[in-house]
Amino acid sequence: MVVSKVAQRREVKIASIVDAAWALARERGIQLVSLRDLAREVGMRQPSLYAYFDSKDALYDAMFADGNRQLLATLDAIDRPADPRAALKAYLGAFADFAVADPARNSLLFRRVIPGFEPSAESYAVAREALGRVLGVMNAAGVTDGGDIDCLVAITAGLIEAQLSNDPGGDRWLRHLDRMIDLLVDDATEGTTR
Missing domain, CATH: 1.10.357.10 (Tetracycline Repressor, domain 2)
Known part of the structure; x- marks a missing residue:
């Protein structure tokens, strides 16, 4: 199966968001990961984060x-x-x-x-x-x-x-x-x- 460059970029972005979420979880605890703080960590606005994850x-x-x-x-x-x-x-x-x-x-x-x-x-x-x-x-x-x-x-x-x-x-x-x-x-x- 051939994966498009857009899909590859999306997967890379999702992986970087998940990595950032783990970093926040290690710093604050898994229960205290917030989408607002995560968006800030990955350099985007919170509404943009919903393009990758529709909920916490x-x-x-x-x-x-x-x-x-x-x-x-x-x-x-x-x-x-x-x-x-x-x-x-x-x-x-x-x-x-x-x-x-x-x-x-x-x-x-x-x-x-x-x-x-x-x-x-x-x-x-x-x-x-x-x-x-x-x-x-x-x-x-x-x-x-x-x-x-x-x-x-x-x-x-x-x-x-x-x-x-x-x-x-x-x-x-x-x-x-x-x-x-x-x-x-x-x-x-x-x-x-x-």
Whole structure:
């Protein structure tokens, strides 16, 4: 499919607006991104911004998709170990590092802090792709039961939240992730591998 130069310029402009929105979110918090301030940041008037995003939720939707594409790129960059448990540790470790590296992005992607915001089906499909990759690694490590998957997700999310809340920039909580993975995988696979 051939993309016109006008469409290419529009996509470049949208990407620059989303980048500026992330910068504002990191500075002020994801909930405090305003279209007025964003328009000023990208050198346009607020009504002109509506040519790219018809609402604040549309902007959040674009940021949600962008953040999940960043997550996919992070997961794709992992040199996946052959051992399934080591691969799971690598994936969840990369996921946790990704989450704590950018609290604003973490808030939008994983915490539902924007009242009434629901990602579009198209944006959510990117998130589902990322989740699917992590689930595939969990399954390969023997974590296949829905309850066990939920527990592993909750453990990982809990360590991320504890890290962000209590030791930003440190590793007090995340350093326990591998141990928690071992405990859960051992429990999940008890009787099937022994």
